[in-house]
Amino acid sequence: MKLSLGFSPCPNDTFIFDALIHHKIDTEGLEFEVFFDDVETLNQKALRAELDITKLSFHAFAHVCEQYALLDSGSALGFGVGPLLICHNEDLLQKKKNLDSTYKVGIPGRYTTANFLLGIAFPHLTDKQEMVFSEIETALLEDRIDLGLIIHENRFTYTDKGLHKILDLGSYWEQETGCAIPLGGIVINRNLDRQTKEKVNRLIKKSVEFAFENPKSGLEFIKQHAQEMSEEVMYKHIELYVNKYSIELGTEGRKAIDVLFKMAQEKGLISPIKQNIYLIP
Known part of the structure; x- marks a missing residue:
């Protein structure tokens, strides 16, 4: 089964997805057609529901949560990582x-x-x-x-x-x-069957774990997309944006996202969200 997958060419995303798309882990029969785009292009694609799986900004996710569910792995949250x-x-x-x-x-x-x-x-x-x-x-x-x-x-x-x-x-x-800042997450189209959605979540977690265990494994792939960035800057970038929340959101990560959406609703920036936004309850 082939699924469309969108993420940015930034080091944090290429670090996370290297093992998945290059079959350094067992992908359990799944293949991926990859689209590299800047974050706002990915946000716009999500608004049009173009991709099966995509990275997007959490702000954008608030507008598409009827079409997509948030995976528990692959997100970018943290302290000291804001714009x-x-x-x-x-x-x-x-x-x-x-x-x-x-x-x-x-x-x-x-x-x-x-x-x-x-x-x-x-x-x-x-x-x-x-x-x-x-x-x-x-x-x-x-x-x-x-x-x-x-x-x-x-x-x-x-x-x-x-x-x-x-x-x-x-x-x-x-x-x-007092929360980590929620920057971006990985979402999956709700129309896919439950087994496939859970498999993708599991595979992305394995891909992140592989990257942490083998941090230099994807170096050439990361460099290829890093806009002439030095290796030192690349890994500073990865260190900031890839962390425990990228493996799984956990209670703290979910709280940060919920607070972001609550504040956005209070300020009238987004409509009230009625459904569960998370793939994993």
């Missing part, structure tokens, strides 16, 4: 409390969890320009935007380019909730 709001013009560092719609901010996508957190922390920043996450730093340097919301490996590169941090939105979230 950063940055700028090029140092004068803006002094105006943190007065940022409003007069400033244009580049965001990595409407349905990203990063954009949701930005809306909580800076509700008056309404002039937003969507762009591929890897283009935001360049747009700042060329003064096409005033502020940039960065995710993924750009956390490690922005200072080298002369850019400045205004606020770590992950730290903001942690102070507000």
Whole structure:
């Protein structure tokens, strides 16, 4: 049986899925057609229910949970892993409390969890320009935007380019909730049979465990998709985004997701969710 699978080319995802798609573990008769896309493209594909299994932002998941269930393995949650709001013009560092719609901010996508957190922390920043996450730093340097919301490996590169941090939105979230920040999860189409869905969940867990046990096994595959990132930065990225929650969400991981959805509902960002969002009760 062949299933379509979407995930990003970022090191955390290629690290997680290397063993699965390259048959370093027993895939129990399943084959996967892989689609590599940036997170917002994956979010849009999920909104159209194009893929059987996909990585997506938790913010986006809130809009598609009728079509998809959240797997217990493969998620990206953690502390110190949130998006950063940055700028090029140092004068803006002094105006943190007065940022409003007069400033244009580049965001990595409407349905990203990063954009949701930005809306909580800076509700008056309404002039937003969507762009591929890897283009935001360049747009700042060329003064096409005033502020940039960065995710993924750009956390490690922005200072080298002369850019400045205004606020770590992950730290903001942690102070507000005490929870790990839920960034992205792996979901599966509810229309697949129960046996297949449980098998996929089991295989992704095995793939993550294999990666932890053999951290260099997927090095060439990770490098291939890492946008000329150094090996040191690649593994810093993996260390931040792949952890115990990636093996299984557990009670703490589920609490963080539930709090995120509760806050989003209270602020009118998403509709009330009526069904169980988790594949594994």
